Amino acid sequence: MVLATGTASSSFEDKLFPQKYTLQSKGRLIIWEKPQIMGILNTTPDSFYDKSRVALEKDSLLTKAEKMLQEGATILDVGGYSSRSGAAEVTEEEEIRRTADAISWISESFPEALISIDTFRAKVAKTGVDAGAHLVNDISAGSLDEQMLETVGKLKVPYIAMHMKGNPQNMQKQTEYSDIIPEILNYFAKKLDFISEFGIKDVIIDPGFGFAKTLEQNYQILKNLDYFHLLGLPILAGLSRKSMIYKLLEIDPKDALNGTTALNMVALLKGAKILRVHDVKEAKETLELYKQLYA
Structure with a gap:
């Protein structure tokens, strides 16, 4: 399966008649007619944005989870391994320690909430799903653990496959593309053929902003995000x-909320169905304004 860019399927008519997405996770039917908000819960001390970090302590973690849910998150993404460039290595055992209890606590306290486990390791994914997670969010789309796709297929949960070259330690040295949009589209087309062989029925794609891309390439992807509708996912x-x-605006990550909000609206206008965010309230407000325009 090979794709080439042409006329993107996203259009004004698509917004008038939005596509309904149906996912199944462990026997639970999930229906999304409108875009969703995914709140980031990092149980790691090494995340690039310090306010996204939450201590692995039950009360404080549940307080933050509850706040995100009240503010409008429908998915909570729990991660125990920072994927920022140059982040410290974390053992599989430590990653499980940082995520399994957190997921179990959230699942028990907020049974209606959807939880994703953010990992590229099959054993961590299985432990997270066993603890209560409903989705697996893999920055490597199965490239960093050969057991991942088989594991997700057996778990029968939706799979978020992200585009990245290399790994978090060396990805920013792998930013050469001859034509980035067709290359990423073809990457996903080939990955999806492979993923389907393992019985994974529900896939969400993530173009991987910031992963093996230069600043300019990130904006090129966002500008052309509607081309990714060719994949039908x-x-x-x-x-x-x-x-x-924050590099473009010459500010710190702590001051990048306004820029995030602006780009989240662009992503929605280009057809994004999930916004993965640190700041749920502001993302929800952005989504409400979008829905007022295109409900």
């Missing part, structure tokens, strides 16, 4: 407080 946009914002 929900698109996740993870733009929140990333370097493509």
Whole structure:
């Protein structure tokens, strides 16, 4: 399966008649007619944005989870391994320690909430799903653990596949593309063929803003995000407080909320179905304004 860019399927008519996405997770039917908000819960001390970090302590973690849910998050993304460039290595055992209890606590306290486990390791994914997670969010789309796709297929949960070259330690040295949009589209087309062999039925794609891309390439992807509708799958946009914002504006990540909000609206207008964010309230307000325009 090979794709080439042409006329994107996203259009004004698409917004008038939005596509309904249906996912199944462990027997639970999930229906999304409108875009969703995914709140980031990092149980790691090494995340690039310090306010996204939450202590692995039950009360404080549940307080933050509850706040995100009340503010409008429908998915909570729990991660125990920072994927920022140059982040410290974390053992598989430590990553499980940082995520399994957190997911179990959230699942028990907020049974209606959807939880994703953010990991590229199959064993961590299985432990997270066993603890209560409903989705697996993999920055490598199965490239960093050969057992991942088989594991997700057996778990029968939706899979978020992100585009990245290399790994978090060397990805920013792998930013050469001859034509980035067709290359990423073809990457996903080939990945999706491979993913389907393992019985994974529900896939969400993430173009991987900030992963093996220069600042300029990130904006090129966002500008052309509607081309990814050629794949016929929900698109996740993870733009929140990333370097493509704060480096361009010459500010710190803590000051990048305004830029995040602006780019989140662009992503929605280009057809993103999930916004992965640190700041749920502001993302929800952005989504409400979008819905007023295109409900």
